[in-house]
Amino acid sequence: MQPRNMSMSGVVDLAAVKAAGEAKAKAEAARAETARQGDGGAVSPSALVIDVTEASFEQDVLQRSAEVPVVLDFWAEWCEPCKQLSPLLERLAVEANGRFVLAKIDVDANQMLMQQFGIQGIPAVFAVVAGQALPLFQGAVPEQQIRETLAQLVQVAEERFGLTGIAVDAEASAGPLESEGAAGAPAGPYDALLEAAVDALDAGDLGGAVQAYKNVLADDPGNSEARLGLAQAELLQRVAEMDPQAVRQAAAEDPADVQAQIAAADLDLAGGHVQDSFGRLVETVRRTAGEERETVRLRLLQLFEVIGGDDPRVTQARTALARVLF
Structure with a gap:
C-alpha cells in the first residue's frame, strides 16, 4: 500500500485532484457568464x-x-x-x-x-x-x-x-461534451470516470487510475481534472518501485547523472518538496545540453502539470527555466 501512503501524505493529495478540477470549472463558468454579458471573456x-x-x-x-x-x-x-x-x-x-x-x-x-x-x-x-x-x-x-x-x-x-497563454476564451477551451452544461464542467459520464480514477488511486491501483484518466482525455483533451490526475498518477507510478535511499544517494554522488537527478526530483515532489524538485531539475537543465537537456526539460514540464500552472511555485520555476535556457 506504499503508493496510497504517498498519495495521502505527500504533495499528491487525492482530494486536491477533484478540488482543482472543480475550481477550474467554476472559473471557466464565470468566464462564460462574462461572455454572455457581452465582453466575450476577452483579455484587456x-x-x-x-x-x-x-x-x-x-x-x-x-x-x-x-x-x-x-x-x-x-x-x-x-x-x-x-x-x-x-x-x-x-x-x-x-x-x-x-x-x-x-x-x-x-x-x-x-x-x-x-x-x-x-x-x-x-x-x-x-x-x-x-x-x-x-x-x-x-x-x-x-x-x-x-x-x-x-x-x-x-x-x-x-x-x-506547456505554455497555454494568460487567457483562453470559454468557447476555445470547451471540450466535446461541455455544451451540455457550464463551460469547463465535465458531463455526467466524466464525473463517474473521474471518481473511479480517484478511487483507484486511493486503493493503490495506479495502472487503473492512469488508464481511467487517459480514457477521459481521449474524448476530452482539455479536461483539466483528468490532466492533473493523470500527471499525479504517473508520478506515483514512477516512484512506487523506487528505493528512496538509493535514489537520493545516486543523485548526491553524481550530479551529472541526468536519470538520477530526474528520479530524485520525482521523489522530492511526491514527498511534498516542490521547490526542491523544481530547483533540482532547473539546475540540471543549466548543466546539460542537447538530448539530455531536452529530457530534463520535458520531465520538469510534466511535474508542473502535477502542481498546476496557476501555482506560484510553478510560475517561479518557469521563470528560472527561461533564464537558464536563454
Missing part, C-alpha cells in the same frame, strides 16, 4: 500589447515568456512598412485573446536590443518562448502568412513548453 488589450524598453526587457519579455509566448515587433516611427505591420500585429494579438503577448520595441530608443537580436532592417518580428528567441519574419509579409506563423508559434509553445 492593454495586457496584450505592451511597449518594451531595454530596462524592462528582462521582466516584460524574458520573465513573461515563461508563462506565455511573447512576440517582439521591432519598429520605428520613420519606417513606412512598420505602419502597415504594427496595427495588424496588434489586431491579431487581441484576436488571440491571451495566447501570446505583443511587445513593441522602438529601435531608435533601444538600439542595444536591436544589436543583440542581430537585426539588419525593420520591420522585424521575433518571438521569445520560455526564454528562447525565435526569428519569425522580416519585412512586409501577407496577413495569411503572419496568421499561420503565429498559429504555429502558439502550437509549439503549448506542445513543447
Whole structure:
C-alpha cells in the first residue's frame, strides 16, 4: 500500500485532484457568464500589447515568456512598412485573446536590443518562448502568412513548453461534451470516470487510475481534472518501485547523472518538496545540453502539470527555466 501512503501524505493529495478540477470549472463558468454579458471573456488589450524598453526587457519579455509566448515587433516611427505591420500585429494579438503577448520595441530608443537580436532592417518580428528567441519574419509579409506563423508559434509553445497563454476564451477551451452544461464542467459520464480514477488511486491501483484518466482525455483533451490526475498518477507510478535511499544517494554522488537527478526530483515532489524538485531539475537543465537537456526539460514540464500552472511555485520555476535556457 506504499503508493496510497504517498498519495495521502505527500504533495499528491487525492482530494486536491477533484478540488482543482472543480475550481477550474467554476472559473471557466464565470468566464462564460462574462461572455454572455457581452465582453466575450476577452483579455484587456492593454495586457496584450505592451511597449518594451531595454530596462524592462528582462521582466516584460524574458520573465513573461515563461508563462506565455511573447512576440517582439521591432519598429520605428520613420519606417513606412512598420505602419502597415504594427496595427495588424496588434489586431491579431487581441484576436488571440491571451495566447501570446505583443511587445513593441522602438529601435531608435533601444538600439542595444536591436544589436543583440542581430537585426539588419525593420520591420522585424521575433518571438521569445520560455526564454528562447525565435526569428519569425522580416519585412512586409501577407496577413495569411503572419496568421499561420503565429498559429504555429502558439502550437509549439503549448506542445513543447506547456505554455497555454494568460487567457483562453470559454468557447476555445470547451471540450466535446461541455455544451451540455457550464463551460469547463465535465458531463455526467466524466464525473463517474473521474471518481473511479480517484478511487483507484486511493486503493493503490495506479495502472487503473492512469488508464481511467487517459480514457477521459481521449474524448476530452482539455479536461483539466483528468490532466492533473493523470500527471499525479504517473508520478506515483514512477516512484512506487523506487528505493528512496538509493535514489537520493545516486543523485548526491553524481550530479551529472541526468536519470538520477530526474528520479530524485520525482521523489522530492511526491514527498511534498516542490521547490526542491523544481530547483533540482532547473539546475540540471543549466548543466546539460542537447538530448539530455531536452529530457530534463520535458520531465520538469510534466511535474508542473502535477502542481498546476496557476501555482506560484510553478510560475517561479518557469521563470528560472527561461533564464537558464536563454
